[in-house]
Each structure stands twice: as structure tokens, then as C-alpha cells.
Amino acid sequence: MTLVAEEVRIEVPVSGAPKRGVLSRVAARLGNGAIQLLLALVAVFWLVPVFGLLIASLRDESANTATGWWTVFTKPAELTLANYAELVANQAVWQSFLNTFYIAVPATVLVVVMASLASYALSWIEFPGRETLTVVVVGLLVMPIQVALIPVAKLFGAFGLFGTITGVVLFHVAFGLPFAIFLLRNFFAGIPRDLIEAARMDGATEWVIFKRVVLPVAKPAIASLTIFQFLWVWNDMLVALVFADQDSAPITVALRAQLRQFGTNIDLLATGAFLSMIVPLAVFLVFQKYFVQGVLAGSTK
Amino acid sequence: MTAVALRDVSLVHPGGTVAVNDVSLSVADGEFVVLLGPSGCGKSSILRMVAGLQRPTSGQVFLDGVPADDVPARSRGVSMVFQDFALYPHLTVADNIGFPLDVAKRPRDERAERIAEVAEAFGIGDLLDRRPAELSGGQRQRAAMARAIVRGPRVLLMDEPLSNLDAVLRSGLRAEIAGLARSLGLTVLYVTHDQIEAQTMADRIAVLRNGVLEDEGRPDEVYRHPATMHVAAFLGSPRMSLFKAYVQVVVDSHVELHIGGQAIDLPWPDMRARAVAHYDGEDIAVGARTEALRPAAPGSSGPVLKGQVRHLEHHGHETLVSVDVGAWGVEPCGLHELRTGELVLRVRPDVRPVHGEHVGVHLCLEQLHFFDLANGRRIGPRGRRR
Amino acid sequence: MKLRPSVDVAPGRSPRQAIPFLLPALVVLAALVLYPLVFSLIRSFFDATGDEFVGLRNYVDTFTDPRTLTAFRNNVIWVVVAPAAVTGIGLILAVLTERIRWATAFRLVLFMPMAISLFASGIIFRLVYEETPNQGVVNAVLVGVHDMFSPSSQYPGARPREGYTPTEAGFIADAPARAGDTITLPLVGFSPQDVPAQALPASVPAAGNGEVRGVVWLDVSVGGSAGKVDPIERGLPGIAVEAVRDGQVVARTTTGDDGRFTFPDLASGEVAVRLPSSNFALPFRGLTWLGPSLITPVIISSWIWIMTGFAITFIAAGLSAIPRDALEAARVDGATEWQVFRRVTIPLLSPVLLVVFVTLVINVLKIFELVFVIAPGSVQSEANVLALQMWQVSFGTGGDQGAGSALAVILFLLVAPAMLFNIRRFRRERS
Structure with a gap:
């Protein structure tokens, strides 16, 4: 008996840690268990819709019209990659998939290049009107793209850019810039002034400082921006809906025609939607840290 | 020969604060001059004006007797050691030291030779492949100094270079920096708020207060015959x-x-x-x-x-x-x-x-x-x- | 001494050097964002073709057009409901995830919808809410749960041929019955193929003493005569039959395989025979989620699915930025966990919550793809929102760029407060 009491006393920290009875400790454990269960349920809620889409994309048309995707648990043999094979073989859909790349890649590269150049000037070169310009960019962050659809459509029409990939890219660049500049300027401005001045003292020109000091130091921010912008453009529908024609349409727009008969086109739509999701999902899972940072940094778009 | 001269230099910030008020000061070739004063007294502003990072509101800065007003920082032949060292975090020590040579487009072999030479002088020859994050405070300090002198600057500016180090390291580096500067024949303008640094390192001290140059002279002169009450109180421990x-x-x-x-x-x-x-x-x-x-x-x-x-x-x-x-x-x-x-x-x-x-x-x-x-x-x- | 402040504080850093850095971005922004903004504003005062100046007419038309008014109403519903819901859910989940070890994985799962396109999310939820229970999972679950508590009827849609009045409780005979009567009850409106296999041919029972007897059968008019039991016709087994007197059920029985039923010992007096409606209830098919009345809540729910991860991550970042000292000081001062949360955490977190909320409001005002994809064409007018209406008016069926420009300007004005909020926040952070 004495021994046990002795042991118990040793276990209690001297510094007056919260003295909790066995009951409350059990309650806390249970409460934590309940929280875990609740959150697990929430997570399942979030996953089920995507999982359903995935399964639907792996079942053929007749299976999808006859029974729900959840019957796959009893009949796993129904799964097939035929939908994907068919979709990839479909020239128009495959072309639209490639178009999505042709749009997203240049729109991302251009935005990153232009925004990092502009952000450098806005954070480290002093010129009259710098404050005003920065504030204007911050203001443009939330500009609805609807404001520009009609005028730019006219403008593109005049320059022969309407219905071209170049036009879609340019529009994305324009509306990607405010956020990109906002994100990069914030990061650039956070670089210690000493570092920039050290480079200046070491004999570097503005261009050299930008290229050899600021860009390498800002790699994380640039990675965030790149991923964010790429996914933003990849996932766009509205811009392409207005500015792309049949040959330059990305996958979202190409699949849109199938929406009319949703019930009978589930196999096609689910497959197409999942095909369009593969790239973002992969990018997200690999670079999720940068993507999340990008979204948090923006928090306005 | 005068390496640096300030003539009636003043600096007023956009808000209207007078950071430097009509200061004249000169630094001779090979001289080690310490600008001493409490924080906010304008000593760093003077340094930045000599560096070319800031333009005086009035007055002129001369380098080797030539007005430097329109010479950008990168062309002044002046280098600087910053308070937090300002090493490029993405470059190795060697590349940090070599950076001024790179941007000056010096040949490769000369670059390597100079880096080795300077690193040796500062005792960081075996750290050349490390990144700044992997260095101790003292090592960073040395790397920063090595980078500052690798180009052979005509003036070396140091902005409180020891204030971010602990006390033991500080007293060791005091002697080392002063010794190196003299052995290399460097012209140094050194900013600090630490009167011990000023007394131990300087050939000449300039004491600043509220942007005004209050006293100037050899450390012992300033100590024994302070020009003002403030200088008297600022120098010496315990305080007068x-x-x-x-x-x-x-x-x-x-x-x-x-x-x-x-x-x-x-x-x-x-x-x-x-x-x-x-x-x-x-x-x-x-x-x-x-x-x-x-x-x-x-x-x-x-x-x-x-x-x-x-x-x-x-x-x-x-x-x-x-x-x-x-x-x-x-x-x-x-x-x-x-x-x-x-x-x-x-x-x-x-x-x-x-x-x-x-x-x-x-x-x-x-x-x-x-x-x-x-x-x-x-x-x-x-x-x-x- | 008089000194003027330095404007050009750094020599060698002239505006000229900024130009090459700024030029590309500024040209694009000016040509494709600023110029269009001005153009849209001007264009909104001209008619559809752009030839005639019409003043404010486009705006007047916009505010009198029922479709646009629906869009307005929906936008208001969206703004009132959706951002607050997401912020609230996000706050709760962010706080809860602080207590679990797999918080990162959890947040990753909830953040994932942010990565995929609104188009794909739309398809996902179109599938989730699809009406037929063998395609849409929500209705499948609803039907499953419903049938567990009230099993579906055997003869959905069937009804007596004549002489019975449909009521809430079921079909009640117009003519009363008394002991010794024989009741023939032909049913129609049901497919012979769906009659249970065990059904036997129907026959009219002989009258019984003191009993009410009867038969219920499926009366087919093809190959038989209406209202008569024909040899090919089968009795309907398992149908509940009630005897009602003065509104009270006095007896209850079920038909046999040949469709016959018997009320054995009814006391003297009249009763009314009733076939309870449970026999004929249509099977529960779930709710018409994508119909006119539920479409906006449905789309909002999918938006919540998309945005909650953002709110959680943002709020969690805010939570971790709260100094531990403040929380610990409150605990030491004797506050309970709830008080700590209510009095310390929430006030310290409120700027973050505000930013999340405003961000979500901006997002909601621009909502387009989700409505476009989830709402089937027939109910799109019910689910309409301003951004969609703007597209339809100017590029879809409308082709009226004057009205479209007016809508774009209205959208811009709605977002403008958020714009000012951002600018103020930015200015404050800098100073």
C-alpha cells in the first residue's frame, strides 16, 4: 500500500499542474474521441462526392443509368477504363485537354514574369506615384471579370484575337496580374532592406539585384504564385466560354455541351470531369504547401 | 589625403524629422573613425549617405575629394558591413564573398584566388561551402566582412556590426576587426552606440546627438575633455x-x-x-x-x-x-x-x-x-x- | 536653419529605372482591365447595338426585368447565407482540429475542392443531387432511410374502379355494407405484370351469415368485362381492408392470395368498407433537388463544400498566431475553456474572421460556374445570379451588350465596398 501511494505521489508534478480526477480525464478522453469521430465523418462527407464521380467515370453507360455508383461495392467487376479510352480517342475532347495546357502554361509563365518584374519595382525602386500604383493594384484584386468581357471581346475582335488561344491567354494574364503582383510585392517588400542594399553596395545594378538576389530569395512565393495561377487558369470556364472558339476551347468548355442530357451522359461527363481534375489534383497533392500558401496570401481573389 | 569628407551635410526625412543637422566630418586615408551616439542620433544616416543609399537634403559628400552626389552606390567603390550581416541566404559563403566580383565581371581564376585569400585572412577558409544559415554569429560576421573587402574598397563602412553578437564574441572581434583594418590599411567609418567599441577601436571618434556632431577627436581627448555635457555623460563607465x-x-x-x-x-x-x-x-x-x-x-x-x-x-x-x-x-x-x-x-x-x-x-x-x-x-x- | 525634406532620397535610383520593370504589366493591365472598365461604364448607356445613347434605360430595364430581379434575389440569399455559414463551419472545424493529431490530413481533405475546377465540382454535385435514386446518392440515401421506416406499398397507383371516394385515409365505399353482404372490389390503374406471383384467380365468395365477405381483384378491361370477375383475372393478395363505423375502424383484415377477405363478427349495423391509402402509396423517390424550389440551397451546399477548406485553413492560421501567453494568462486567471474561447480567442481572431468573411462575400458575388453547371437548363432561371445573367444577356441568348454592360457595372459596384475594404486593410498594414 505504502509503495503504491509513494508512486502516485511521485507522478504528480510538484509545480501544481492541473489536478484532474479520473472521471474528468475519462470524460476528456471520450470528448476527444467524439471530436475525432465527428471530424472523420466530416472528412468522409467531403470525400464521398469525389469518390462517387471517380467510380461513375469507371462504369459504362448502361451501368450508370441503371444503378448508382455505390452498387460497385457489391459488383466491383463492373469497373472499366473504357470511358477513358473512348474519351481520349475522341479527337475533340483530347484536343480540348491539350488546349487547356496550351492556355494554362503560357498564362502562368507570363504572369509570373511580368508580376515579379513589376513587384520588384513596386517594392525596391523609388519613383513618384509608387504608393498610388500599389493601391490601384490592390483595388484591382477583386475586379469582377464580367466588367471586361464585352470590351475585350470587341478589342480582340479588332485584333483578330477572338477565338484564339492567344486571346484567352492574354485575358488570363491581365486578370491574374493584380493578385500576382499583390502576392509577390508583399513578399519582396518583406526581404530585409539590408540585403538589397548590400547587393547595391556590392556593385549590382537593379537588374542584377532582381535576378540574383530577389528572385532566388523569393522562390517560395514564386512557387506559390505559379501553382495558384496555373490551377486558376486550368480550372477556368467563364473566360474560355467567351473568348475561345471550338478549336481553342479548353476541356471545361468542350464538355459543357454534354450538360443538357446529364442523366444519360453521366459516363461521359464524369470521365471528362475527372480527366480535367487529374492535373489539378496531382499538382495539389504534390505542391499542397505552396498552393495553400498562395490561396492564403491572396485571400481576396 | 582625405578619403571621405562631408561638408555641411543635412538630412531631413519626408515627415520633417531632421536626422542629420549640418554635419561636417572628414576621414583620412587609412583612418579608423567611429561615429558614436545613442540610437536615433543620425549616425547610420551619415553612413548611408556616404554609401550612396541616401541622398543628403543639403550639403555634399566627397570621396577622394570629388563630389559624389550623382554617383550611384554601386559605383562608389565603397563597401559596407550591415548590422545583421545581410548575407545572401541562397548563396554559399564562397559565392557570397564572390558576389561583388561576379557583378563586376572579374575573370574566374582571379575570383577564386581573391575569395581564398580573403577567406584565409578572416579564418573562414574551411567554411566556404556552407550557407549563411549554417554559420554561427561570429562566422557570419567574418563572412560579411570578407565580402565587404573582397573588391578592395577605398572605404569600408560598418553599421553596428557587433551589436547582434554576444558579449564574449564582441570583445574578441573588437580587437580582431581593428587589427585587420590596420594591417590591410583600410579606411573605415564605423557606427556604434557602444562607447567601449569606440574607445578601443577608433583612431578618431565623432560623437553625435540628435543629428548634431557634438564632439570629435582622439578617443582619449574626447574622454578627457568632452566638448559637451552629453558627450561627457555618454563616454566612460561608470557614468560621469x-x-x-x-x-x-x-x-x-x-x-x-x-x-x-x-x-x-x-x-x-x-x-x-x-x-x-x-x-x-x-x-x-x-x-x-x-x-x-x-x-x-x-x-x-x-x-x-x-x-x-x-x-x-x-x-x-x-x-x-x-x-x-x-x-x-x-x-x-x-x-x-x-x-x-x-x-x-x-x-x-x-x-x-x-x-x-x-x-x-x-x-x-x-x-x-x-x-x-x-x-x-x-x-x-x-x-x-x- | 530651413531644410526641405528630401524627396529623391536615393541617388542613382531614378524613375527611369522602374520603367522597364513596370512596363509589361502596366500595358496589359491598362489595355485589358482599366480601359475595359471605363468602356463598360460608357457602353452601359448605349442600346443593344451600341449606336444609340439611351441614358439610364439599360439600368431601368435591368431593375424591372423579372429574370434579373430573380438573380438579385438569389444573390441576396447567397450573400446572407453562404459566407456566414462557411465562416461559422470553418471556425468550428478549425477549433476542433486543434485537438487532433491528424489535423493536417483533415485540412488537406477539406482543402482539396479548392484545387479542382468549379466546373468539375458542379458535375460532382449534379451527380450527388441527381433526382433518380439509382443515380443520385442523396436521394438513394433518403429513399433507403424512408423505406426503412415506412416500407413501400405493394400496389402503387392502383384505385377502385368506381363507387369509392378517395380520402386522406384511403378509398371509402359510397354504399354502406351490413352483415351478410358480399362486396366486389375491382381495382384498376395497375399493371398485371406487377401482380405478385402467388396471386390466385379471383372468385366472388358466397355470402356468409353475420359476416361481410368480399374480393379484391385486378379488373382488366382487355379480354374481360369491366366490374365483373373474369376467369383470367386474379385476386390481389395482401391488401388491407378496413370496416369503418362512424369514423372509427371497427375491423381490419387482409386479402388472401385469391383476393378474398372476410370480416367475421361485425355486430349489426352498417359499416363502410375502406381500402387504406397505404396499399396504394406511390414509392418514395426522394426530393427534386434540382427542381425550382431547392436549386439555390443545393448550389449553396456545393459552394460550402468547396470553400470550407479555405475558411478552416485561414482561421487555423489565425488561431496559431494567437499568442499562447494570452490564452495561458486567461486560464491562470481562472477562466474556463469556454470563457477563454469566448473572451480571448474570438476577439483576437475577429480580424481574421472578417477577412475570411469579406473574401467569401466577394467570391459569392461572382458566383457563375456552379449555377451554370448544376442548375439544369429548365430551372436555370430560378437559380439565376447576376454573373450568370450578365453572361446570358450579353453572350448567351440575349446578345444585348448594352444591358450586359449595365449588369457588369452593377456587379462592379457591388464588389466596390470590398475593394475599399482591401485598400484600407492594405494601407493599415503598411503603416
């Missing part, structure tokens, strides 16, 4: 005791200084007595460092102030005794610590005074300093050029 004294002239005999209820006599032959005499019937500030004070033997004559022990500070090798002699303290504005006019005595550690004990303090008249209360300036012949 400053207290009020009422001046009363006894014609052809002496000047009486009334301190609290007591008085000391400044004999007429003393050169300073005549100057102090101008303040007949007014208050002046009297300053006394510990060197000017010693415990008075009981019954001894001469300038003695009686008082009570208020505070003891044991330092091991000595004990500092604060004695309240009933004087009013003088507070040079901008330095705000003690309020009572206590005298600080330095005694051997085996002498053990007691709180409240009545003691006499003997003042060495030659080593007292007198200042005008209104403008803080030293009263009397300076004893040195200005």
Missing part, C-alpha cells in the same frame, strides 16, 4: 556624475562653488576659474568621473564634500559607492538614468562601506568638468584644438 553648483566669485581669491549645502573653492590661478567666474550668481553643471574622486581621510583638508553612502555595487575587482552629498543632479537630455546628484566613488573591494555611513569625498579639482547648463557646452579653455 553631474550635479548643479551655484557660482560665487570672491574677487582676487577664488571662485566658490556651492553644491547642496556645501562649497568647494576653485582657486583663482586655475585657468578655468576665470571662465567659470562669468557665471557669478548663476548655476552651472559640475562633472566628476570616478578618477576625480577618492575617499577623504578623516580630518583631511582641501576640496572635500561630505555625504552618506546610498548605494553599493560590487564588481569583484572593485566596488562602486554612490554617495549622496545633497547635490541636485543634472540630467543631460536624451540620457535619462540617475536623477539625484550622487557622486560615484571607486574603492578597492576589501574596503567595505556600509549603507548610510557618513563619508567624505575628496575632489581632484584638475579633473572636474564644468558645463553651461543652458547649452551643455564645456566652460573654459578647451586645452585642445577644435
